[in-house]
Amino acid sequence: MTSYDASFRVWRGDPEGGELRDFTVEVHDGEVVLDIIHRLQATQAPDLAVRWNCKAGKCGSCSAEINGRPRLMCMTRMSVFDRTDTITVTPLRAFPVVRDLVTDVGFNYEKARSIPAFVPPPGVAAGEYRMQQIDVDRSQEFRKCIECFLCQDTCHVVRDHEDNKPSFAGPRFLMRIAELDMHPLDAAASEGLDRKRTAQDDHGLGYCNITKCCTEVCPEGIHITDNALIPLKERAADRKYDPLVWLGNKIGRRRDG
Amino acid sequence: MPSFMTQVDRQQWDVIVVGAGGAGLRAAIEARERGARTAVICKSLFGKAHTVMAEGGIAASMGNVNGHDNWQVHFRDTMRGGKFLNQWRMAELHAQEAPDRVWELETWGALFDRTADGRISQRNFGGHEYPRLAHVGDRTGLELIRTLQQKIVQLQQQDFKETGDHESGLKVFQECTVTRVLKDGDRVAGTFCYERESGRFFVLEAPAVVLATGGIGKSFKTTSNSWEYTGDGHALALLAGAPLLNMEFVQFHPTGMVWPPSVKGILVTESVRGDGGVLRNSEGKRFMFDYVPDVFKEKYAESEEEGDRWYEDPDHNRRPPELLPRDEVARAINAEVKAGRGSPHGGVFLDVSTRMPAETIRRRLPSMYHQFKELADVDITAEPMEVGPTCHYVMGGVAVDSETAAAVGVPGLFAAGEVAGGMHGSNRLGGNSLSDLLVFGRRAGLHAAEHAAAAADRPGVAQREIDAAAQEALAPFHADEGAENPYTLHQELQQTMNDLVGIIRRDAEMREALERLAVLRTRAARAGVEGHRQFNPGWHLALDLRNMLLVSECVAKAALERTESRGGHTREDCPGMDRAWRPVNLLCRPVVPAPADPAADRIALVRCATDPIRPDLLALFEKEELVKYLSEEEL
Numbered sequence: 001m002t003s004y005d006a007s008f009r010v011w012r013g014d015p016e017g018g019e020l021r022d023f024t025v026e027v028h029d030g031e032v033v034l035d036i037i038h039r040l041q042a043t044q045a046p047d048l049a050v051r052w053n054c055k056a057g058k059c060g061s062c063s064a065e066i067n068g069r070p071r072l073m074c075m076t077r078m079s080v081f082d083r084t085d086t087i088t089v090t091p092l093r094a095f096p097v098v099r100d101l102v103t104d105v106g107f108n109y110e111k112a113r114s115i116p117a118f119v120p121p122p123g124v125a126a127g128e129y130r131m132q133q134i135d136v137d138r139s140q141e142f143r144k145c146i147e148c149f150l151c152q153d154t155c156h157v158v159r160d161h162e163d164n165k166p167s168f169a170g171p172r173f174l175m176r177i178a179e180l181d182m183h184p185l186d187a188a189a190s191e192g193l194d195r196k197r198t199a200q201d202d203h204g205l206g207y208c209n210i211t212k213c214c215t216e217v218c219p220e221g222i223h224i225t226d227n228a229l230i231p232l233k234e235r236a237a238d239r240k241y242d243p244l245v246w247l248g249n250k251i252g253r254r255r256d257g
Numbered sequence: 258m259p260s261f262m263t264q265v266d267r268q269q270w271d272v273i274v275v276g277a278g279g280a281g282l283r284a285a286i287e288a289r290e291r292g293a294r295t296a297v298i299c300k301s302l303f304g305k306a307h308t309v310m311a312e313g314g315i316a317a318s319m320g321n322v323n324g325h326d327n328w329q330v331h332f333r334d335t336m337r338g339g340k341f342l343n344q345w346r347m348a349e350l351h352a353q354e355a356p357d358r359v360w361e362l363e364t365w366g367a368l369f370d371r372t373a374d375g376r377i378s379q380r381n382f383g384g385h386e387y388p389r390l391a392h393v394g395d396r397t398g399l400e401l402i403r404t405l406q407q408k409i410v411q412l413q414q415q416d417f418k419e420t421g422d423h424e425s426g427l428k429v430f431q432e433c434t435v436t437r438v439l440k441d442g443d444r445v446a447g448t449f450c451y452e453r454e455s456g457r458f459f460v461l462e463a464p465a466v467v468l469a470t471g472g473i474g475k476s477f478k479t480t481s482n483s484w485e486y487t488g489d490g491h492a493l494a495l496l497a498g499a500p501l502l503n504m505e506f507v508q509f510h511p512t513g514m515v516w517p518p519s520v521k522g523i524l525v526t527e528s529v530r531g532d533g534g535v536l537r538n539s540e541g542k543r544f545m546f547d548y549v550p551d552v553f554k555e556k557y558a559e560s561e562e563e564g565d566r567w568y569e570d571p572d573h574n575r576r577p578p579e580l581l582p583r584d585e586v587a588r589a590i591n592a593e594v595k596a597g598r599g600s601p602h603g604g605v606f607l608d609v610s611t612r613m614p615a616e617t618i619r620r621r622l623p624s625m626y627h628q629f630k631e632l633a634d635v636d637i638t639a640e641p642m643e644v645g646p647t648c649h650y651v652m653g654g655v656a657v658d659s660e661t662a663a664a665v666g667v668p669g670l671f672a673a674g675e676v677a678g679g680m681h682g683s684n685r686l687g688g689n690s691l692s693d694l695l696v697f698g699r700r701a702g703l704h705a706a707e708h709a710a711a712a713a714d715r716p717g718v719a720q721r722e723i724d725a726a727a728q729e730a731l732a733p734f735h736a737d738e739g740a741e742n743p744y745t746l747h748q749e750l751q752q753t754m755n756d757l758v759g760i761i762r763r764d765a766e767m768r769e770a771l772e773r774l775a776v777l778r779t780r781a782a783r784a785g786v787e788g789h790r791q792f793n794p795g796w797h798l799a800l801d802l803r804n805m806l807l808v809s810e811c812v813a814k815a816a817l818e819r820t821e822s823r824g825g826h827t828r829e830d831c832p833g834m835d836r837a838w839r840p841v842n843l844l845c846r847p848v849v850p851a852p853a854d855p856a857a858d859r860i861a862l863v864r865c866a867t868d869p870i871r872p873d874l875l876a877l878f879e880k881e882e883l884v885k886y887l888s889e890e891e892l
Contacts, residue, residue, distance in 0.1 A: 014791070030517020030633070042744040046795035047788035051302070054483045056523045056628065058399065059305040075631055098454055099792045109303065113423060117411035118366030126360040127319075130375035136368045140393065143368060143400060147304055183366065221627075 003028045006078070007086040008036060012048070014099045020088065027078050033089065034062050034073035037101070049100035057219060060148030064101050065090045070150040070217045092153040107165060108149050111173045114203070116195075118180055119187040135184040142179035142228055144220045145172060151214035151224060157207045168204035171214035171224050177203065178228035181235070200236040205229070262720060263727040266459040270296040271709040272702070273448055274467045275435050275490060278306035279398075279694030280674025280701070281469030282405035283358075287702030288467075289412055289427040293709050295702075296461050297409075298430040298450060300485050304406045307471050307483050308694065311398025312526035312624065313382055314390025315695070316688030317355035321376040322388040323571070328352040329877050330386055335689060336878075337552075338384040338582045339652070339682020340824045341839055341886040342503065345870045346659035347680040351689070351696050358695035359391050365411070367404040369393055381531040382687045384582040387571075390688040395526050395624045401691055430461075435489065436800060437726045438466055438497040438670065441716035445497070445669030449726035453797060456790020458727055464712040465705035468494060468655060468664075468672040469698065473507075473812070475747075476805045477648035478755035481513055481524040487801040488808035490676035494655045495807055499664040500863070501845040502678035504653035504808070505815035506825040508685055509760045511586035513647025515604035520632045522647040525607065525625060527687040529642075530579045532621055533568055534609040536590070537641070538598035544605075545578035548589035552834075552885045553581060584684045584824050587646040591760055594645065604645035610638055646760050652685055652825055653815070654678030656844060662701035669708055669716070673701035683824025733786045733799035740785025743799040750777055750805060758813045762828045767817040774813060775856040778806050782855040810860050811845040818843055818862055836888040840867045 006027045009020045025039055034052055041048050052062035055074045062073040067088050081087055095103035151171040157164050169177075180186050181195040188195055199205040210233075212225040222228075272288040274281045277299035288295040299306065320326040331352035336343050359377065363369070369391050370378040379388040393400040413423040420426075430450070437449040439460070447462035470490030474482025491501055512525040530536070538544045549557045557578045558564035564577030579586065590605050600606055609618050615638035619626050622637070629635040629642060655672035656665040657679060664670040674694045681689060733743070757770035781802045786795040821835035822828050844863040851859060869891065875883065883892060 028518065031519040032632070035519045041794055046742075046744070046786060047793045049792035049794065053301050053305050053485065054307070054310050056310065056520070057631065058396070058624070059301075059309050059483075061302060061305050077632070102454070102792055105302070113410055113413060113417075117407060117414060120364045126357070126364050129360075129363045131368075131371055132375055133371040133378075136371060140368050140370075143393070143403065144396065146309070146399065180366075183368070186366075 004083050006036065006083065008040070009086055009088040010037070010040065010048070010101070011090040012045075012100050013097065015097055018097070020090075031078050032074055033066055033076040033078065033087070036078065037073060037089065049098070049102045051102045058146060060146035060219075063092055063148045063150050063153065065092060065153075070153045072148055072150070072219050075219055092149070094153040094155075094159045095149075105149055108147070108152055108170070108172065111169045112176070114169065115173055115176055115180075116188065116193055116198075118183065119191055119193070121185045121187040122190060124185070129185060131184045138227060139179045139182045141222055142175050144222055145175065146220060147172065148219060150217040150219065154213045154217045156211065156213065157204070164204070164207065168207050171208070171229065174199055174203060174205055174208070174232060175222070175224050175228040178232045181232065196232065196236040199232050205233060205236060208233070263458065263724050265723060265727070267718070268296070268459070268461055269715070270294050270461055270463040272296070272465045272467065272705045273298065273461050273463045274469055274702070275448065275493070276306070276469035276471060276674070276676070277301075277303060277429060277431070278308040278469060278471055278674065279401050279405065279691060280698035281306070281467070282402070282409060283695050283698030284467045284469055284673055284702035284705065285427060286405065286408055286412065287699045288706040291703060291706035293706035294425075295427050296430060296463070297428070298433050298435055298448065298461065300434050300453065301432065303429045303431045304402060306402060307485055308402045308691070309399045310481070310483070310524065311401070311691055312395040312524065313528040313531065314380055314392035314397045314688050315355070315359055315401070315691040316382070316385060316389045316686065317359045317391060317692055318352065318387075318389060319356045319359065319377060319379065319391070320387075321372050322379040326387040326389060331355070331389065332874070333877050334385050335686060336682070338686040338689070339684055340834065341682065342823065342867070343682030344659055344679030345868070345874060347697070349874060350659065350700075351680060351693060354696045355692040358692065358699065362401070362404050365404050365408040367400055369400070380528060381576075381580065383527055383530065383580045383586070384686040385688065390531075392528070394620075395528050395622050397691065434797065434800070435493060436730050438493045439718050439722050439726070440497060440667075441718065443668060444716050445667060446716035446718045449723065451730060454792050456793065456796070458730070460718060460723060462715070462718050463709065464716055465669045465671065465709040467662075467701045467705050468670070468676050469674050469701070470676045472651045472675040473805070473808045474648045474651075476750060476754045476809045476812070477759070478751040479513065479522040480648040481510055481522055482648065488804045489801070490672065491654060491811070492804035492807045494664055494667075494670065494672065494676075495845070495847045495860075497667050497670060498847060498849070499667045499670055500656050501811055502653055502656040502842055503683070503815065504651070504678075504811040504845055505819050505843065506652035506683045507648060507812060508583055508650040508652060508825045509587045509646040510649035511583055511590050511646055512607055512644035513649075514633065515600070515643050515645045516602035516633060523628070523632070524647065524649065525642060525644050526622070527583070529607060529609055529622060529625060532609070533612045534579070534607055535577070535612065536579050536586070537606045537608060538593045539600060540598055544593050544598070545581065545586065545589055548585060548592070549578045549581065550585060552882075553585070557581065582684055582686060584827070587760060588827055590644070590646055600643040602643050604643040606641040607644045608641035610640055615639070650685055650690065651675060652678065652681045652683060653811070660700070661704040662697050663704060671701040671705045673697040683826060730800060733784050733796055736783055736785025739783065741780045741783045743784045743786065743795055743802055746777060746781055746784060746802055747798060747805070750802070750809060753777070754809055754812070758809070758816055760827060762816055762826070764817065764830050767813050770813045771810070771817070774806060774810050778855040781806060807859060810858070814860055814862055815843045815845060836886065839886055839888055840891060841865075842867050
């Protein structure tokens with residue numbers, strides 16, 4: 001096994017303020033950035049705050065910005081950097097700092113609550129659900145989401161525009177709407193809920209100008225823009241501007257398009 | 258007794274659920290739907306619990322892929338897997354109720370993989386006679402946790418409509434830790450908690466507490482478990498006076514990653530083998546054919562050809578021995594490595610690359626493909642993986658009533674999921690954990706809600722208890738000169754358990770482990786931390802050490818006592834399974850009052866007899882099979 005000393009700059013501070021601190025720390029073969037942060041905790045900075053859990057890219061807890069790019073610390077291998085690089089680790093910029101690398105991601109939980117849940121199809125008993133694989137593939141892709149909120153962090157609509165937060169759910173939760181809208185058995189329409197319209201009217205789908213930043217940072221490789229946001233935009237637009245839909249709505253038919 | 262009064266925020270709830278994994282969330286949903294105001298408290302963010310790590314699937318005998326399956330077959334497999342030590346009534350309820358629990362998830366929005374006729378697809382797994390695991394690729398745990406999380410959000414949306422407050426009936430206290438279950442006399446009265454973010458203490462008061470905290474893997478060095486798995490619920494139960502059952506049974510999953518070192522222990526799902534992956538040693542041999550134990554001889558293929566045919570024609574061939582229960586496979590891998598036939602990094606080879614097309618591998622095992630590619634530079638569609646055993650699951654846990662999940666001896670205390678003992682006997686089958694969480698999570702929530710509603714008066718929390726809990730929690734900040742580093746203590750504990758009470762155990766080593774644990778307890782009493790209470794991981798670890806040390810003492814003591822090998826307890830000095838031990842449960846009871854000297858034993862072992870298995874359940878097995886497990890008197 002080979003090891004070397006790496007230069008790290010880690011942001012330390014709290015809501016009052018903070019600064020980048022320099023550390024020199026040992027790195028071994030095959031390690032990831034989170035290993036190095038843990039080594040700092042164990043040897044140099046025992047009260048360094050970091051949020052993590054599974055350390056296997058499955059829970060989406062250890063999100064941070066590494067050299068300015070939103071990433072999971074547990075899935076960022078040290079071997080992607082040059083041994084002479086200084087590696088800068090900072091908290092997610094779009095959310096308020098709690099301490100050091102930990103941010104308050106409450107924004108995301110609020111948005112999750114604002115999206116109406118799956119509506120079970122009336123008259124279909126548990127155990128009687130029948131769906132074809134081809135019809136669930138797309139929503140399953142979106143359900144791979146581990147809620148690391150890297151897409152929420154990188155999205156320019158909120159990254160530098162705090163004031164957009166109330167009216168914009170962010171890529172993760174617009175994708176959640178798309179997931180429910182594409183669920184073969186979701187019965188929202190039977191309750192008079194038009195998910196496409198709420199995406200547009202209540203959750204700020206129109207702010208998205210499909211720069212695909214969210215897709216680029218997704219550690220699960222979900223095609224957020226192409227498979228969720230663009231189709232949702234198309235479907236929302238269809239409904240808004242399609243005169244037949246408009247007429248159908250007016251005379252109370254074609255509710256579920 | 259402290260001379261100060263701790264001022265803390267106190268809140269009143271009907272049911273408190275400690276832990277927000279599959280069992281905790283399912284319990285919370287049930288309690289809330291039964292009308293109980295329910296608080297969930299968890300160490301991580303809501304939706305990040307360890308359940309997300311579960312990969313392969315949920316075992317439920319829906320019979321969607323093979324119509325011969327039913328609850329009786331599932332029950333039989335579960336008892337065989339646990340080597341008949343299972344609390345049989347739990348295994349029965351589990352097998353009967355699992356299908357309903359899975360179907361219910363669909364009504365909450367879960368999207369499982371489908372069969373050609375549109376039903377929930379089911380896959381093969383070790384120890385299960387038929388394809389039984391409902392799954393979503395290899396991320397079934399994520400689907401489970403997200404579905405439960407979204408169901409909770411739906412209930413909160415409903416509460417908001419009625420009360421204007423999302424959290425009026427069901428609230429999640431995330432990133433908080435419980436350090437004590439508080440009592441009023443004999444009965445449960447609430448929990449003492451702190452916010453990890455601020456370090457602020459608070460008390461939740463309720464007549465019913467459900468423990469759903471998962472396992473203990475962080476006491477071992479090589480583990481598939483995350484930092485949360487510090488045996489909190491096990492320790493909270495002990496400290497509240499409730500005994501733990503069969504703590505010697507710890508499951509070492511046969512296939513964890515072995516390289517690179519920083520990911521050593523991370524799980525490689527059993528689905529790899531269920532879908533056709535094979536184990537080979539350095540000589541290229543499929544060695545599992547040499548390790549089929551007598552009790553399973555008739556049920557497993559004798560040749561590679563037969564095993565390979567089974568995937569296509571399971572009715573006329575027997576399954577390959579790679580799909581033996583986990584304890585058997587883990588021991589076999591251990592033996593191969595020890596005999597010098599291991600892989601370069603001390604494991605064996607697990608190969609799917611020569612067994613199915615690359616495209617199929619990427620579709621069926623997407624997160625394994627991803628995990629090896631990203632973390633080990635290994636392309637599993639082109640080359641074999643290196644794997645070895647990793648501490649994965651504890652079968653032992655809080656002794657509970659089978660029907661109600663109520664902890665023995667402490668009214669108002671319930672336990673469900675991994676923290677509860679009994680269900681899996683000496684070894685858990687893959688896929689039986691997620692179903693366990695749902696079946697007994699629901700039962701715990703139901704009975705906790707009923708218990709809370711039936712309480713004639715609310716129990717009270719005495720100030721003196723709060724003061725004592727606060728003092729205990731603050732102790733690491735007041736360590737004297739020569740304070741011990743909690744990280745160092747933790748590493749030494751993990752090394753001790755790994756080396757001396759690990760996958761293969763010996764009398765002398767376990768005695769040594771108990772001595773070292775006593776020393777570690779003494780040192781842990783001096784564990785000290787710097788800084789303040791705000792998000793201070795060193796402090797959190799110092800508090801978790803108490804739990805890990807207690808649980809480790811239980812494991813080592815029980816393992817030393819049980820002089821046989823069975824399931825997740827293998828002794829080199831007592832290699833055989835002994836029928837005389839079959840009806841024996843080992844209970845770990847707390848020594849009361851807790852001794853002042855930290856080196857003194859905290860746990861007393863008690864042997865007790867298991868309930869006789871009901872005759873109609875015994876009748877599900879052939880007599881020839883039963884004689885391998887049951888003692889003369891039991892037959």
